Amino acid sequence: MFGQRHIDPAPGTHYRSERVSAVNGQYFFATREGTLEGPFFTRVDAEREITSYIRRMQQASRLVENRAF
Incomplete structure (x- = not known):
């Protein structure tokens, strides 16, 4: 994902890091929001859930933006 969210600070130097990590098997x-999601049984499961997580976050963002006050 190369886009910038409207809540992100101004463009700067960004370093890519591995988002999936293994702890005790x-x-x-890790998310941009600083949370650690899991545990998952396999790396494939974790990577698949990253896609689901991004989709949920985008959907939540759209709901908040479209909500009438």
């Missing part, structure tokens, strides 16, 4: 992924 279980897999987790």
Whole structure:
């Protein structure tokens, strides 16, 4: 994902890091929001859940933006 969210600060130097990590045989992924999601049984499961997580976050963002106050 190369886009910038409207809540992100101004463009700067960004370093890519591995989002999936293994701890005691279980897999987790780190989010931009600073959370660690998991555990998952396999790396493939964790990577698949990254896609689901992004989709949920985008959907939540659209709901908040479209909500009438």
